[in-house]
Amino acid sequence: xxxxxxxxxxxxxxxxxxxxxxxxxxxxxxxxxxxxxxxxxxxxxxxxxxxxxxxxxxxxxxxxxxxxxxxxxxxxxxxxxxxxxxxxxxxxxxxxxxxxxxxxxxxxxxxxxxxxxxxxxxxxxxxxxxxxxxxxxxxxxxxxxxxxxxxxxxxxxxxxxxxxxxxxxxxxxxxxxxxxxxxxxxxxxxxxxxxxxxxxxxxxxxxxxxxxxxxxxxxxxxxxxxxxxxxxxxxxxxxxxxxxxxxxxxxxxxxxxxxxxxxxx
Numbered sequence: 001x002x003x004x005x006x007x008x009x010x011x012x013x014x015x016x017x018x019x020x021x022x023x024x025x026x027x028x029x030x031x032x033x034x035x036x037x038x039x040x041x042x043x044x045x046x047x048x049x050x051x052x053x054x055x056x057x058x059x060x061x062x063x064x065x066x067x068x069x070x071x072x073x074x075x076x077x078x079x080x081x082x083x084x085x086x087x088x089x090x091x092x093x094x095x096x097x098x099x100x101x102x103x104x105x106x107x108x109x110x111x112x113x114x115x116x117x118x119x120x121x122x123x124x125x126x127x128x129x130x131x132x133x134x135x136x137x138x139x140x141x142x143x144x145x146x147x148x149x150x151x152x153x154x155x156x157x158x159x160x161x162x163x164x165x166x167x168x169x170x171x172x173x174x175x176x177x178x179x180x181x182x183x184x185x186x187x188x189x190x191x192x193x194x195x196x197x198x199x200x201x202x203x204x205x206x207x208x209x210x211x212x213x214x215x216x217x218x219x220x221x222x223x224x225x226x227x228x229x230x231x232x233x234x235x236x237x238x239x240x241x242x243x244x245x246x247x248x249x250x251x252x253x254x255x256x257x258x259x260x261x262x263x264x265x
Contacts, residue, residue: 181205
C-alpha cells in the first residue's frame, strides 16, 4: 500500500469525495485528481500535509504507513530497543513476555502499599512489669516507661487488633531501646529461631519499612509480625510460606521492629 492507497482508504472510511477533499484542503480539484490518479509523480509536500490535516491523520501515516500515536506516548531508547526485540519473538514468546510484564507491574504496585497505623493501637491503661534487655551486653540502670499492648500480634496465624488495651511497662533507657515507641507481645513460632512464642518486641512507630526489615503489619484487620519482602510478608521459619500482599483491601504497616525483650528468669 502506497501513500495514494492510504489516502483513498481514509477517504473511503470517512466517506469524503474528491470534491469535498478539494474544498477542505484548498487544493484545486484538477490537481487533487492528478494526485489521486498517480499522474503527479512528485506532489508538493504542502499538498500532502493539507490532505493529512483534512483527513485527520498524521503525515507519517500518509507517507510511510506508520500508525498514528493516538496516546501521545514518548518512548525512551531502551523502550524502543525492547520493542524491537519483542517484534522478533514468536506468538508463544510474546504471550509469555506480556504475562511476566503484567505480573511485575502488579508486584511493583502492591509493594508500595503502606497506610497509617489503626486507631486500635492507641488506648492505654497502666500496669508495670520488670523486663531485662536482650539488645546489649550490659543492662542500663536508667529506665523509661513504654506502652505494651495487651494483644497477641501473630507470628503465625493472624489475629484481630480491634479493641486492643495497652499497659505501661519499664524498660532500660539506652541508645538501642530509645528508638522504640511501643511494645507488642507475639505468639507462635513462625519467626523462629530468632523470635519465640511469648517474646515482647520493641517497635518504632512508622507507617513504612524497607524491604528486608521486620515490621508489624495488619492485613484486612489481621495482625502479623513478619519480614517485609516488597510484594509479600516473609516468615523466618522456613516451615511457613510467604503471605502475598495481593488480594487484600487494606495493608497497613504499624511499625518497624527494632529488638526484643525477655522476662526475668
